[in-house]
Amino acid sequence: MAVLSIRDLTIALPPGADREDAVRDINFDLDAGEILCVVGESGSGKSMTANALMGLLPQEVKIRSGRAEFEGHDLLALPEAQRRALRGDRIGMIFQEPMSALNPLMRIGDQIVEVYEAHGRFSGAERRARALALIKEVGLPDPEKIIRAYPFQLSGGQRQRAMIAMALALDPAILIADEPTTALDVTTQAQILDLIRRIQQKHGTAVMFITHDFGVVAEIADRVIVMRQGEIVEAGSAEVVLNAPQHPYTRDLLAAIPSNAIPEPEQVAARPVLEVRELRKTYQTGGGFLRPAREVKAIDGVSFAVAKGEVLGIVGESGSGKSTVGRAIVRLVEPDSGQILLDGRDMNTLDPEALRAARRRVQMVFQDPYASLNPRKKIAQAITEGPIAAGTPKAEAEARALQLLETVGLDAGAADRFPHEFSGGQRQRIGIARALAMEPELIIADEAVSALDVSIQAQVLELLRDLRTRFELSLIFITHDLRVAAQLCDRIAVMRHGRLVEIGPVDAVFRNPQDDYTRNLLAAVPGADWGTELAAPG
Template sequence: MSELLSIRDLTVPLPATADRRYAVEGLSYDLAMNEILCIVGESGSGKSMTANAIMGLLPPNMRPERGEILFQGQDLLKLSEPALESMRGRQIGMIFQEPLSALNPLMTVGDQIEEVMLVHKVGDAAGRRARVLELLDFVGLPDPKSLRDAYPFRLSGGQRQRVVIAMALALEPALLIADEPTTALDVTTQAQILDLIRRVQRDKGMGVMFITHDFGVVADIADRVVVMEKGLIVEQGTVDQVLNRPQHPYTRRLIAAVPHGEGRQNQVAQGRPIIETRNLKKTYRSGGGLFSAPREVRALAGVSLQLHAGETLGIVGESGSGKSTLGRAIMKLMSVDSGQILFRGQDLVPLSPSQFRPMRRHIQMVFQDPFASLNPRQTIGRILTDGPVANGISHASAAAKARELLSMVGLAENAFDRYPHEFSGGQRQRVGIARALMLDPEVLVADESVSALDVSVQAQVLQLLKSLQERLNLAIIFITHDLRVAAQVCDRIGVMCQGELVEEGPSAQIFDNPTHPYTQKLIAAIPGRNWDPTTSLTERVDA
């Protein structure tokens, strides 16, 4: 295979205020035509920085200090900005992690794809419009003619990502850079996008640089793998070598943190449930407008379930399945149309906000985005103590409890006086967990609480939740779209599809012997389903 991209001794400095000297240091690797190279590592490892250097998108204060980026034998670091602009899109395409922020909300899908061709002065108007339809069809979008005139907000996340891929492919580049393109997607949509990228690479014979922190994705798509830690390459080789015979301790630590996807074996909880929902229903209605008819979406279609003290109940399903609506309904953050939500036998549904307020302390929530849920203008101490003080607890007692919980969730004593922006994503999530525990709740609702975290940080937070549950006898509702995580941490799993609870049972049963076709589809779509990280690590230890 001829080398398409060769990076040699690439070193990019960080600003003087950063926690290390270089974003990437001494980076060297190759990517061949017709090959998929996965760059894997945690946040801050330098994965995306490498992609930005290739595209010429580094900030002005982070110019490469030394090294070469040879693309088809030409050093990109020596090109002028006009030359780089000509190359971007035409010879090197890029797919970004968040398609909604990569698309202009005020332009139609067709206009945005056509704009790529317009910038590079390719074809006439009729030819470009025909090419747009061809691309929309190629990436598997339904009814290209109608979709061409749609705006991004009317598309699902998976459809928007397909549009971004169509834009990246418009001029058939030789190199495609995909920066975490499936991280925010449901497992089935993720599988479809991975299949699409594999097909594109095979059909067009292009080289693909695929940046990810998900080893399941690596197992499914990679030919070769580069593992990065804190700006350095610690290991590289074929996918078989890196995943099944990892050599470096960091690689082995990352693989050890991957959820195994084996159903957790637990005794079935007995006695009266602490939380019970009965025939819960909720329908979202949009009034429609001048050009659109009224629309109804069944978010909850008669959901009945039980949760016992000390038990973890997983709620899994795709976006739009009703998972988060169920969690918010139990928290009384939204009303329901009918049904019951019983907490220790008392129905919460008819209670007014003032009637429910004394009970809110018993049911607390950990949110998906810890940064968005923490006030950036308040110290961690203030964030943790405001709730208890509002509930009549003295400031001194609340502060003492906050310091105790910060220690319990593994944060340093000085965290009390610091601000959210001074912490990593995993540390902020620990703050979110500490805040939820400040009022000694009996029930914790965790809504996608680890989905945005790196695999090793995710493992730490999951272990923290497990230890806190055992120590405090918490009942946890664990909402997630990741069945591997649910199988590992949950006693029972409920599977939701279009507002209905289609299957429920012990974790091991749901994961190992699913009966509903929808559950079977979800499990079949799990990335790296046929790769067992425990076997590779065990074999390495035995060797």
């Protein structure tokens, strides 16, 4: 039985957008007690549909037509006061980025209590008791401590659990989850998916789960809707859509998913470009009157080498130290001890002038290209300012920038535009072009494809493969996505709590992992049972 019925929904975009409508004439039902996954690339209209139901559309985006029937009401036609009463009460929402959705100035417990206050439920003491019970239900550790904590004091997975607690506070009939696991590592992602499934079954909640990850779909969905450019192109049971897709777009999306098959390793030179020896970095946090400081060993005696032309993948959960290693190599983080040898010279002992020269040879591509590009500078300046500062004549740097834009698959006309005028995948290509402008021997890519749709991710991975061959580049590829690592890397280094627990050829690590932690990471990959598993059983 349907608890929500969407009929002929059309949402108009403002003038000047890339198309007339964000969503065009879509129809679907959400049944009681089911998990409906809405799948599609960025810009497909899936999040816009959810925001329309919640009354959270941007001011310039308007509903042109359609109905959304829920408990005898058309959600789209309700006055704002009535819609506000339903929000959080009968319809809850989990947002993609909990740090943005949570109030940074309020304790977690107070934010859950605020939901009860906004809807006039329960007394003061009962509100706190219910908040504490919710914190326990969503599996947060040490509930009495968490209820007094601020969002910045929690990990990403813990913040997402707190968001889920807020969404469940009034036992809603519908839970909308908008990409709630996109930024999480595989083990935390698996825990959140299991939590949502358990809560859905316990409360009989209907869940509308928005995602671009078919591994998540395989793990959690009962039914699937596939959206493309504002239209529904395919709908059906999860089993049918995953295993017998009818629409070419669905087949293309599934084909873009990193395969479980491990490619043959590339031939690489024996000579190391980079050697890391016994690298260590410890952070001290907290401390104060009668409270000892807490030590966190971000890097704890890590050693490895990268050969010329090799791709070394560094994988691990959030907090494992993998990004800190990458930042220490380019000296964005100063290590406490250890050696970083570039062609045998220790970068930690170089004078400023020699360090500047060495830095040209090691460049970084960041996870969020929008945050790493200056929004006030045109792309040409973003690419050329490094080479110009290093002494390259301006005309030569500008000519190379145009050439590099074409190399990474962008039109030379992109040079005269600003970062906000590009998609996420295009900005990541610009970040790669900027790194290449310095003519490096080694590029460190820190979660460079983790936020991208599967089709865009596949394109960027193919670009990195091509650049590796064309420029004889070495790569350190930092990721929490083991399937992606298997497609690109020659060797894999697995990190946990600042330490290197396993390192070896991709085939050996994935087919015959030696460490329990590596086996747990592989088992946590969403949809691991859908198709061939990465690691052999046992």
